[in-house]
Amino acid sequence: MGRIPCCPKEIVKGAWSTEEDEILSQFVTTHGEGKWHKLALKAGLKRCGKSCRQRWLNYLKPGIKRGEISLDEEDMIIRLHRLLGNRWTLIAKRLPGRTDNEIKNYWNTNLSKKLKKQPTLSSWPLSPSLEHNHKCEQVEKTRQTHVALEAHLPRRVKDVQYNKTLQNQGYSSPSCSNEREGSRNSDEATNTLNDYLIDIDQNKEFIEDDFSSKVLEIEDQKRVGLTKSPTSTTLSNQYHILTSKFDPLETFLDVELERMASFMGHNEENYCNRGPPS
DNA sequence: AATTCTTACAACCGCCGGACT
DNA sequence: AAGTCCGGCGGTTGTAAGAAT
Known part of the structure; x- marks a missing residue:
């Protein structure tokens, strides 16, 4: 047939x-x-x-926006690319009116070359100041140290299985079953969104690979229909951001963008395509 | 002015996974 | 369970237009 x-x-x-x-x-x-x-x-x-x-x-x-990509949009693309890698559709979702194809082309023809010329500033491409540059250097140092210690994590996760359930939270977290050999132990593989939100709240250092893998994990949680919000009082501070239509990835990105904006002293409101939770 | 090189981006292609039969 | 359809995604290619020689 x-x-x-x-x-x-x-x-x-x-x-x-x-x-x-x-x-x-x-x-x-x-x-x-x-x-x-x-x-x-x-x-x-x-x-x-x-x-x-x-x-x-x-x-x-x-509704598709044509024409030149603004500096704000460019900055947003670079930031999101650091968080998400070549996941153009996810990036495009954060830029109303722009398509994944357009962003991908813009990246390949403009930004990738631009960032090669300024590798250190690639993390924080906004207009520089001395303080800003100093922070960039610190972050880059930390990142490089981390990358040197950790092998590269997988960019895509094909298979997901539940192997941990948070007690009293009605919230179970999938982990990657195709982990690289020796890259993580089983405990590391069971980090949860909850754990990560705590990390965010404690303002831990920005580590690129951690972000990428966490985004992947959150996407997988979405894929398996994980929508129930946790209720632990310990975590209540983190979950004020959650809405009734809890979307772990959107929430995660919002938090990260706000955090980066705060770190750089910029207002990120314009970048968030969802308003604050009511 | 003609030719070659470079750039930008629209479109194609293959792969994947979910839904359906 | 297996085969097929279909949509989505990201990498790559083709080509028009502009820049350089």
Whole structure:
């Protein structure tokens, strides 16, 4: 039983014409998004479904911001990239109107080169001051020490399993089952969001790899449907930020961005796409 | 003016995982 | 359980436009 080809036989590739854009826009506006393969056929577009999806999501969808990326946006991209790595969709979610593709391109063509020229300031790219530079150096030193001691952590986690449940909190934390060999012991692998929020509150040093792995962990918690807020009084200070629709990753990013802003003496409000919890 | 080089970015491609049958 | 569909993601490529020679 052969697989149905995903694209029409006479598939058109390359740049989209104005006519094609109009057809796609009109069709999606009328019939909605999704089922891109069928959509392409019904709309009479000789395009791959994926191509239609990409064209709509990256260029035609209302609300997409075109044009030059502002300094604020650039700064935000750099910060988020340090937290998340090449996870463009996650980064794009924090920049309203910008698409993952646009951010990825901007990074590859502009920022990666810029940061290579200024490796030390890559962590904190805002306008420099002496105090600022001093802090940057301190942070970079700490980071380098940490990186030297710790092998690089996996960027992606494919498999998740529960192996720890926090008592009296109704909150269980997954851990990575594909840990690098010898990179962590089992206790380290069971660090929880709770633990990490305590770390944040205690204003521990910024360590890049810890952030990356923690973000991954939080994403996995989301993936397995972890939405229940803990109730421990010990942790109550940390959880004032949690809303009824608790989203561990969003919360984590908000906390980190606020922390970085406070560290650098900048107001991060503009970067947070969610308002403060009510 | 012609040619070559560089840059920017739109689009393609392969892979993955969840949903469905 | 296995096969297939479908959407999402991130890496890579193709190419137009501008800069340099």
